[in-house]
Amino acid sequence: ELKWINTTSDEKIKNLIKYGKVLEGMNRNASKHAAGVVITPGPVMNLVPLAVVGSSAGDIVTQYSMKELEENGLLKMDFLGLRTLSIIEDTLKFIRENRPKEQWIDDIDKIPFDDEKAYKIFWNGQTTGIFQFESAPMRKYLKKLKPVSVKDLSAMNALYRPGPMAFIDDFIDRRFGRKRIEYLHPVLEPILKETYGIIVYQEQVIQIANKMGGMSLADADLLRRAMGKKDAAEMQKQKDKFIEGSVARSIPRDVAVKMFDLIEQFANYGFNKSHSVAYSYLAYQTAYLKAHFTEEFIAANLTHEVNDLDKVALFLEDCRKFGIKVLTPDVNSPTVYFKVEKGRIRFGLSAIKNVGVGAVEEIIRARKELGRDFKDIFEFVYKVDLRIVNKRALEGLVLAGAFSGLYRNRKELFNNIEMLINYGSKVRDAVESMAGGLFGDSFDENSVTKPELAAFDDWSREENLKNEREVMGFYMSGHPMHQYELEDRSFSNIEHIEDIAETGMDNIRVCGIINNLETRMDKKGNRMAIFALNGLRGTFECMMFASVYEKYYNVVTPENPVILSGKAEPTGDVVKIMADEAIPLNTARKNLVKFLRISVENDNNVINNLEKLKQYVSAGNGGVPLMIELLEPEEEGYMRVRKFISRKYNVDVNSTAIDKIAGIFGEDHLFLVPGKQ
Helix, strand or coil: CCHHHHHCCCHHHHHHHHHHHHHCCCCCCCCCCCCEEEECCCCHHHCCCEEEECCCCCEEEECCCHHHHHHCCCEEEECCCCHHHHHHHHHHHHHHHHCCHHHCCCCHHHCCCCCHHHHHHHHCCCCCCCCCCCCHHHHHHHHHHCCCCHHHHHHHHHHCCCCHHHHHHHHHHHHCCCCCCCCCCHHHHHHHHHHCCCCCEHHHHHHHHHHCCCCCHHHHHHHHHHHHCCCHHHHHHHHHHHHHHHHHCCCCHHHHHHHHHHHHHHHCCCECHHHHHHHHHHHHHHHHHHHHCHHHHHHHHHHHCCCCHHHHHHHHHHHHHCCCCEECCCCCCCCCCCEEECCEEECCHHHCCCCCHHHHHHHHHHHHHHCCCCCCHHHHHHHCCCCCCCHHHHHHHHHHCCCCCCCCCHHHHHHCHHHHHHHHHHHHHHHHHHHCCCCCCCCCHHHCCCCCCCCCCCCCHHHHHHHHHHHHCCCCCCCHHHHHHHHHHHHCCCCCHHHHCCCCEEEEEEEEEEEEEEEEECCCCCEEEEEEEEECCEEEEEEECHHHHHHHCCCCCCCCEEEEEEEEEEECCEEEEEEEEEEEHHHHHHHHEEEEEEEEECCCCHHHHHHHHHHHCEECCCCEEEEEEEEEECHHHCEEEEEEEEEEEEECCCCCHHHHHHHHHCHHHEEEEECCC
8 A cells, every 4th residue: 555655755754764664663652671781891881882771750760671681791781679588577576575585586597497397397287488499389399499508598489480390309319319419421420419410599500501412601501591592593503502511522423412402401491599599598497487486477477468358368377277366457556467376366446458557556655645445435536536437447347346345336336436436526625625725724634525326236257257357358256157167177078278279179068258250251151150259268269150050050159158169270379160060058968968977086976975965966867867976996997886776865956956966076076977869
């Protein structure tokens, strides 16, 4: 269509095309590398052209790109901020605030690097919060590797990359002597000995090219870069140089070719040893703090992850595993962020939705001014500045349970917030009026009549938990699944999500509450569901395809407790369930249970306990039959199991009789046996 341009006599059009060809392919604007700093042996302006870009004040940058700078022999350094360093610093601060002086750590770089307890964190896969070692697949490899040094951690950190990852199992087998360590040529042994004959680091590639291929260190680095950038022409050039250099050193050509192929396979994704060691050094420090100062370490992490609800949930789960109690939000123990109190972690008020740092600081100021706790909700609303602790902040605090020490009925408090704000404002106005008076009279709070709050029945426990999750991202004072512990213990077929975090499971069955439900159209225009299943065994990401959702749409509803079945697959740090069935949990006892199984050891108490049981069972057709399972110890820790099914006595599994029976045998010994649907 533009052929006519070549024959036009219009000078403007000719010049337009002429200049356009010059501009074609050029950068449209100048940009800068945010963390890149150029270091030169003298004044920068004497060595490289400069420009001013960015803000009105202007930032001085080089006109050369990174590649051009390197070709001219200049050094570019990246300086990056690292949250882990702040977490370590805050952990040390918490230690000083909560521990005796002899336990303080003055210099984190001087901790012992052979601490068994710290390495056990890696052995056990307890690496939530451990720098660079948190993912589920990484935890799997750490359990196999059982690292005992920073060198081991560094190797694992470098191997856990897309290319070298294929060698991890081989590396571990060689380390423990299950596989023979072999080298393609003796010249490689000094280079690869520390990594059991496997190329792990980029520095090893450079050494191999230098020692085996006779290349200079500068040329060896060019080889590494060419491979990383997949520059085919440069790679062929370097390959020829490597092979000829190897042959010149009396190394067989076929060995040199094999070695280059290995280098080529590795160098696409290889990692710097200098980076890996530095990262692993930090990882060990975080593991040491987690092992010896668990409460302080988790509190510091919670503080820094306060805006990432998924991360907060992970650390709260860590608290459960380590037996650390998390104290609920409380306006009479206000803290902006998380902190440690006598071996427990206090929840930071700023983690509550709509409660900002400024609001928490105002609560802290008012309480400090009082010199004691707020005595009731009325004192609270006139002592704090309600322009800062506004209505939305008050609502968030109520829903989170932060006023429970002052007023138990959350619903009543929530529905009277406007009245309380009006009262607080009147009192503050009266205080300010008297303070500005001629005689500066002191204020009597009783001079302003306290309002009578409108009465409301409190929310149910389930509603309170739902509200907590709404403003904090998780259930704080309990879990709605606790009322279904018997069902959960009986119907779930995994102990915890971590059991399948690496392998997945073809036929998983797990109980939980449906959260974050979304429905969307598939390619065929049919509605499917995506949701989270939040239970006592972990939180799963779930998907239900349209053909299944059509059947269970009335069960898969927000906050509904269900028994979910399907296929579980690990994806990164989460486990996803492709659901194929959803059964309402609140009707499971009625619709699913075939027997009530009581599983107990056959000891001296059995006969007596079975006699007690009779008063809570009935003869006839009501309820379900009892199954008594007697466990008899045998040699080497095995148990012989004998089962007896009562044909005479039944029990109503929906009645309070279950609680009475649990009181006799212990609730962990009762199970619902499914058999009907």
